[in-house]
Structures are given as C-alpha cells and as structure tokens.
Amino acid sequence: MTDQPNAPAGAQTVWDLPLRLFHWIAVSAVAVSLVTGYLLGDHWLFLHVAAGGVLGGLLAFRLAWGVIGSRYSRFATFPLRPSGVRRQIGHLMRGRSDLHTGHNPVGAWMIVALLAGLGLLVATGLVVWGGQEHQGPLSAVIGYKLGHGVKEVHEVLAALLLTAVGIHVAGVVVETVVFRHPVVKAMVHGRKPVPGSGETARTVGLTHTVVGLGLMALAVGAWLYWFYLPRPAVAPVRTSQAYTRDCGDCHWAFHPSLRTAGTWRTMMAGLADHYGEDASLAPDRRDQVTAYLVAHAAETADTEASHEIGRRETASGRITDTRYWQRRHRQLSDQDFARPDVGSKMACNACHRDADTGRFDDDMIQPPKGVPA
C-alpha cells in the first residue's frame, strides 16, 4: 500500500477531525469507566454509567462514520487481509515497520477488537444497570437475577478490554519510540508524513466535518438520554402510616422488602420480647402491620436489597447480620454508626436517601460528612 521507500515524504491529512475527537473522548470515557469500575466505591456508579452512555453514543457514531467518514475512517479501507498481517509481523520480526497511511494491519485488527469489546461492554453494562440496579432503558424488562449474572460477563470483558488497551498502548509506544513513527501526533493534528504513493488523502471538506461532529453530538446525546430514562419498574412502596407509627419509635421503620414474609410473621408474633424490648401492639394494630409487612416482603420485590438482604434468612432475624450487609458496610466503624447524626446501624435512612423506597440505589448513598463512603 505505501511501501515505496524512495518516494518523497509529505504530510497528509489522514485522520479527520470527527475521528480524532472520537478517539480522544473515547480514551477519556474508557479511563473514567476503568477508574470508577475498579478503584472507586459503588456510589460512583453514576459516573461509571455516564461514561458507558458516552461510549455507547460514540460507538454508534463510529459505526456510521466507518461507512460515511473520510477515506481512512472507513472500515472498507482497513487492511484486514491475513496476508497483510503476516507480512507486517514478518517485517516486525526483522526489526522493520513501514509507516502506513491509515492503520497498519495489526493495528486495524486491534481497532476492530477494541470497538467490539467496547460494544459488548456497553451492552452488558446496560443489562446489569437494568437488571441489578433497575435503572435505565432495560429496567422494565430485565430482572435482578439476569442482571446479576451478566455482571460476571461484564467483569470478564472489562479485564479483556484492559488487556487490549495495554497491548494497543504498547504498540503505539513501540511505533513511536522504536520506529519513530509520530502516530500519537497524527491522532492529534490528523496529519502523517507518508511516503508519497500517489494516493493523497484529500483534505476533509468543511461540510463533511460539520456533519460528522453533528452526528457525534446527536448520537452521544441520544444515548445519554436513553441511559438515563426515568427509573420505573420497582414502584417505591409507600410507607404505611400505621407502620411508621407502630414500628418507627425506637428505630427507623425498616422497609418491608428487607425481610421475608415468614421472618416478619415470626417477629410480629414475638413483639413482647423484641430484642429485649417490649414492642407489643394491640391485636388489631399488630395484624394491620403484619399484613402490610407481608404484602411488601422481600419476595414481592426485585431490588438488589431484597435479593441480597431481604431473602437471606439470619438466625437472629436481623437485617444487619446478613453477609451482604456486613460486606457492604465493613469500612464503617462502630463510631461511624454511633455518631449523633446517624445513631445506629438501624438508621439506614441516615445514609441512604432512598431507604423509604427500598431501592438503596448506589447514587442515593449519602452518609453525613466524615463517614467513610
């Protein structure tokens, strides 16, 4: 394609502006999603998902641009033939690397792998976001179990993507440092000093560029809108007044989805000795509260809290004795719970703004200042 060593070198515009923007915004979004996914706590999930939304839009744009973009953005110009890959690897083994106008064969396959990997990550992310968190466009059609299962796939894909990004960056470093091909600069200003091969890439027209930028903005906007559709699916259970009156005196009136119907029945039958306190109620009020708790017990909900806490029986009947609860709060000390603005472990609503709905969404975790989150 461009192996004409004797021809004079001339800088050509190879990467059009929309493609370069796509590349660097995608780099930032991938960085944000890796940092929020691997290093930061659950309450950063909104940022992780925002990065996923941006990537979804960027990928939609890239697919379109792969057809209607300028010459080297188009998938049809990707040198994917095995013979080219073999030739390039042969050259590399002999310490040689030709500067290609567009992508080189190995690089082109890398791009295909990265785009496919990102597409799968966005798709599985949507399933997890919809099923496990009951948010986003798929929340109404995907249940907790499926979302929870697909999360494992999402995590494996993330590890693969991290590896692919590492190889991609290593390739770029080798090109730049060993072979002195200014490929990073080319992705900034778009031009490459390519040995003249007669196939000058015409400068990309203004209209073409504007259409590309508009398309990208539209795609990203549409995806973000789609990702952030209002949260339906789990209708927040309105706390019954009778319940808060009768069970909200000594501690926050726990959301009914945090225990099973069976556990509530047992607890309501033993109120005279309720963890050492007498919490007895008149029979009609006791029956009213029991009916409310049973009607909205864990089995009736599909939230993460109802699956991971509510459905898990504990010998003590306690919510705070479940493994999941303990794991999620292990960074908090007894002092954190004893603070005057929290009170106790049972004051779920001191740190979870949506505790009364039973959702316990990650982005609704807002402990008082000073509590490690």
Ligand code: HEC
């Ligand atoms: C007289 C005060 C009082 C009343 C009224 C009361 N509780 Fe409790 N409740 C307690 C105490 C004390 C504990 C145990 C606190 C501890 O040991 O940390 C507790 C614990 C609990 C727990 C276990 C919490 C955990 O740590 O996982 C649940 C569930 C519970 N109560 C439900 C109810 C319900 C339902 C009602 C209404 C019928 C109710 N409580 C009314 C005092 C009360």
Ligand code: HEC
């Ligand atoms: C002192 C503040 C505080 C109190 C009180 C508290 N939590 Fe939390 N909770 C947190 C923090 C912080 C996290 C996030 C931990 C992390 O980043 O993994 C969390 C995480 C969770 C999660 C996981 C959310 C998710 O989607 O990942 C659930 C469910 C939860 N808490 C339920 C409860 C329940 C039920 C109670 C009451 C029995 C409670 N919490 C009391 C601070 C608190």
